[in-house]
Amino acid sequence: MEKTVLIVDDTAFMRMTLKNILVSNGYTVVGEGEDGIQAVNLYKKLRPSLVTMDITMPNMDGIKAIKEIIEYDDQAVIIVVSAMGQKALVIDALNAGAKDFVVKPFQPDRIAEALQKINN
Amino acid sequence: MIINECHKDLLAELASIGAGNAATALSQMLQDQVITLQVPEVKIAPLQDIPASLGDPEQEVAAVLLEASGDGVSLTVVLVLSLQAAVQLITRLLPEDCDPLGEMGSSLLMELGNILVSSYLGALSTMTGFTLRLTPPSLGLDMAGALLGSVIAEKMMLEDNFILIKNTMHAFNEDIEGNLLLLPETGSLEKIYRQMGVC
Ligand SMILES: [Mg+2]
Numbered sequence: 001m002e003k004t005v006l007i008v009d010d011t012a013f014m015r016m017t018l019k020n021i022l023v024s025n026g027y028t029v030v031g032e033g034e035d036g037i038q039a040v041n042l043y044k045k046l047r048p049s050l051v052t053m054d055i056t057m058p059n060m061d062g063i064k065a066i067k068e069i070i071e072y073d074d075q076a077v078i079i080v081v082s083a084m085g086q087k088a089l090v091i092d093a094l095n096a097g098a099k100d101f102v103v104k105p106f107q108p109d110r111i112a113e114a115l116q117k118i119n120n
Numbered sequence: 121m122i123i124n125e126c127h128k129d130l131l132a133e134l135a136s137i138g139a140g141n142a143a144t145a146l147s148q149m150l151q152d153q154v155i156t157l158q159v160p161e162v163k164i165a166p167l168q169d170i171p172a173s174l175g176d177p178e179q180e181v182a183a184v185l186l187e188a189s190g191d192g193v194s195l196t197v198v199l200v201l202s203l204q205a206a207v208q209l210i211t212r213l214l215p216e217d218c219d220p221l222g223e224m225g226s227s228l229l230m231e232l233g234n235i236l237v238s239s240y241l242g243a244l245s246t247m248t249g250f251t252l253r254l255t256p257p258s259l260g261l262d263m264a265g266a267l268l269g270s271v272i273a274e275k276m277m278l279e280d281n282f283i284l285i286k287n288t289m290h291a292f293n294e295d296i297e298g299n300l301l302l303l304p305e306t307g308s309l310e311k312i313y314r315q316m317g318v319c
Contacts, residue, residue, distance in 0.1 A: 010256050011227040011228070011230050011231040011234070012223060012224055012227040013213075013214075013224055013227040013228040013230075013231050014227075014231050016224070056234060056253070056254045056255070056256055057256055058256045061253075083231075083234050083235040083238035083239075084238050084241075084253070084254065085238070085242055086241070086242060086245040086251050086252070087245075087251075088251035089251060089253070104145075104231075104234075104235050104238075105145050105146075105148040105149040105235055106148070107148065
């Protein structure tokens with residue numbers, strides 16, 4: 001089955017960085033979102049096999065978006081990629097339904113490791 | 121509130137842990153480029169001195185502004201780089217065909233601000249147990265005096281003093297200066313000190 005991903009981050013630079021890494025790991029980028037609202041709408045429309053989710057974003061933050069996506073589809077596979085590594089925020093994200101939490105900045109290997117974890 | 125020597129010591133400790141985190145983050149972004157760090161210089165000054173606090177107010181700078189808040193603490197954080205340092209970082213991080221001050225370059229500076237400020241907040245969070253969330257960054261490119269003046273013009277309820285943390289990092293055979301300005305809301309500093317239980 002084709003591996004598809006929706007990349008959600010408010011900065012174009014981070015979306016470009018993630019895109020390069022995900023494509024080289026065999027994913028097809030089917031959509032990019034700049035805030036939580038776009039993330040939820042694009043998820044429903046595209047049903048990607050993976051979502052990478054930033055936390056600090058305008059309009060709706062990543063934690064809220066994870067909750068809404070999981071409410072719509074409890075099988076959704078979401079990895080958080082955020083600069084905010086504070087413990088309480090990591091716990092919030094995992095409780096909301098994220099499968100892994102990668103702190104920015106990251107080595108490409110760290111993303112590959114997260115992908116391996118969710119594919120097992 | 122009145123900031124005494126003990127408070128200053130704590131700020132210096134916070135700045136040095138934060139700067140260490142930030143240097144690690146920056147080094148990772150730059151593909152493990154070795155970055156050496158001087159002990160950050162911490163200054164406390166009255167709010168009205170802010171426009172000239174970085175030296176020449178007419179110097180062109182790039183400033184990334186974020187608001188941090190949580191557990192009863194609110195502060196505005198501004199990361200200021202000389203335009204030259206900003207362009208240098210962008211050209212190291214972007215593909216060659218990108219315009220450093222185009223959309224991708226601006227977005228990189230905002231993400232850089234987000235990442236570096238988050239690494240400082242990580243230090244604050246570890247030292248206090250507080251959890252602080254950030255707003256999305258906004259970016260300004262202008263003369264230092266005008267930019268910083270406009271930051272305080274828009275804020276109310278600020279503490280009378282602000283905190284300036286001057287970081288000097290050494291990478292690519294050059295010194296890169298990154299200044300971090302913290303503008304706490306009234307009561308926030310006291311809350312942080314009380315939580316740490318010293319002074
Ligand atoms: Mg973000």
